Amino acid sequence: MRDILPALYEWYAAGSPFGLATVVAVDRSAPRDPGAAMAVGPGDEIVGSVSGGCVEGAVFELAREVIASGEARLETFGYSDEDAFAVGLTCGGEITLLVRRVSAADDPAFAAVAESVAAGRPVTLATVLDGPAPRGATLAVRPDETPAGSGTPGSAASTGPDGAPGSAGPDGAAPAPPGPTDPDAGAVGSLGSGGLDAAVAADARGELAQGATGRRHYGPHGERREDAVTVFLHSFAPPPRMLVFGAIDYASAVARIGAFLGYRVTVCDARPAFATPERFPAGVEVVVDWPHHYLSGTTTDARTVICVLTHDPKFDVPLLEEALRRPAAYIGAMGSRRTHDDRLERLRAAGVPEHELSRLRSPVGLDLGARTPEEVAVSVAAEIIALRWGGSGLPLTAGGGAIHPR
Structure with a gap:
């Protein structure tokens, strides 16, 4: 969405x-x-x-x-x-x-989701699918500590006899459904029950970092040992990063396909004559800095893609030393097989252990017979996608069974 x-x-x-x-x-x-x-x-x-x-x-x-x-x-x-x-x-x-x-009249959670996504902030949209709760009711959950399910930020949800937040009290009466939460709070909207809001918000925050999306089951008031209510959690984590080092002609094509795949792309090169915004697609961040200096001062996570296109030892070796020691989904380096072998020896001499070297995808990309920068970018993207989803990289005609196994 x-x-x-x-x-x-x-x-x-x-x-x-x-x-x-x-x-x-x-x-x-x-x-x-x-x-x-x-x-x-x-x-x-x-x-x-x-x-x-x-x-x-x-x-x-x-x-x-x-x-x-x-x-x-x-x-x-x-x-x-x-x-x-x-x-x-x-x-x-x-x-x-x-x-x-x-509509704006009855769904404040939608505005909270749209505004968070536009600002690059993580948010989860929880929606009731089925059960004794209003189908289609929504709750937008942001990653902060404000309890959900109350019109007053910071108020605590009640706890029922079974330990579930917001369960029926000793007299058996269910708590009254809350109004929409404060737009500045950690959750906006309501699924119809304060206890359900609190339980769903806690689960949504726990899984937001991984961008988890799927169905969860609860009791009518958030009881975790029941499955009467089905809720769909749709997480919008900020776009993953693609860091491209080396502002050569291949970098422009890789940056373009990275943006097309939904990455937030940064191109970095120490040479001001090459690292100019005019040489790259709109929306791509261009940084003039030594690659290893920039990487050491920026943030990566388990979804980050790092493409090293410099194929120059004075850039490659210190950059890959840094890259291979930090979280990343993919670390690829361009160069011939001879360049790759030389690069490995230099990295070993620099003290990089074998288990870290095994993360390096080099020469970068799948073997598509690519020649042009655009074709090489497709081969790099294909390898990134195959690694992400566990694809073989083989033609589909060479295999059997389901194309998209569940």
């Missing part, structure tokens, strides 16, 4: 209700992952996709119905569903969608 949020927020800010369909579950070889979204707005304008074209026509009609009625719908489309087969879900899998109406 991240890619369509700007359009959705324009409708929201203008006071125009829209129908939002979100993939909340998939089975077998479904075409889109949980979190994929499609919306129908003013004038029947459509943005986004939930199936790559298989069921969009049916979802369009559902969204129009939901806009008119205001009642959220949970629908499953799959090969075994005759209605879904009629609209063309031919991939052999199933997708479950929540379709709900969104």
Whole structure:
């Protein structure tokens, strides 16, 4: 949903209700992952996709119905569903969608999510799917310590006899549903119960750093040993970083494809004549600094991609010493096999142990026979994607079984 949020927020800010369909579950070889979204707005304008074209026509009609009625719908489309087969879900899998109406009048959580994503701050949108809670109710959870489920920031949730936050009290009466939380607090909106809000907010914060998205089950008031209420947690962690070192012609192509894949891209080079913003796509940060100095002063995490394109020992060796000792999803270095062998010897001489050297992907990229900078960028991106998802890098025709195993 991240890619369509700007359009959705324009409708929201203008006071125009829209129908939002979100993939909340998939089975077998479904075409889109949980979190994929499609919306129908003013004038029947459509943005986004939930199936790559298989069921969009049916979802369009559902969204129009939901806009008119205001009642959220949970629908499953799959090969075994005759209605879904009629609209063309031919991939052999199933997708479950929540379709709900969104408007500024009744969904403060949406604004909190859109504003957090636009500012690059992590946030999770929790939405009730099923059970004894209002379907389609939402809670936006930010990573701070303010307890959710209360109109007063900092107020504590009640605790029931079973230890669940907000459970029914000794007289058996459920606590009254809270109003929307303060927009400046850690949570905005409500799922209908203070206890449910508190339990969901705690889980959302615990998994936000990993960008976890999926269904969770609770009791009506947040009891963790029950599964009466199904809640969909959609995490929006800030985009992962791609750090490209060496402002050569290949760097521009790698930066472009990195931005296309959703990375926040930084290009760094010690040579001011090469490290100029005009040589790189709009939105790419360009830094003039010695690569290892810059890397030592910046933040990386387990999602960060590091591409070393300098293939010059005076840059490569100190940079890779630093890179191989810090968290990163991918560390690739450009160069011939001879350059790679020389680089390894220099790194060993610098004291880098073998278990750290084993993280280095060099020569960088998959063997696609690439020649041009753009083709090389595709091979680098292919290797990053394969490593992220455990792909073999082989042609799909060479394998068997499900293309997207679950």
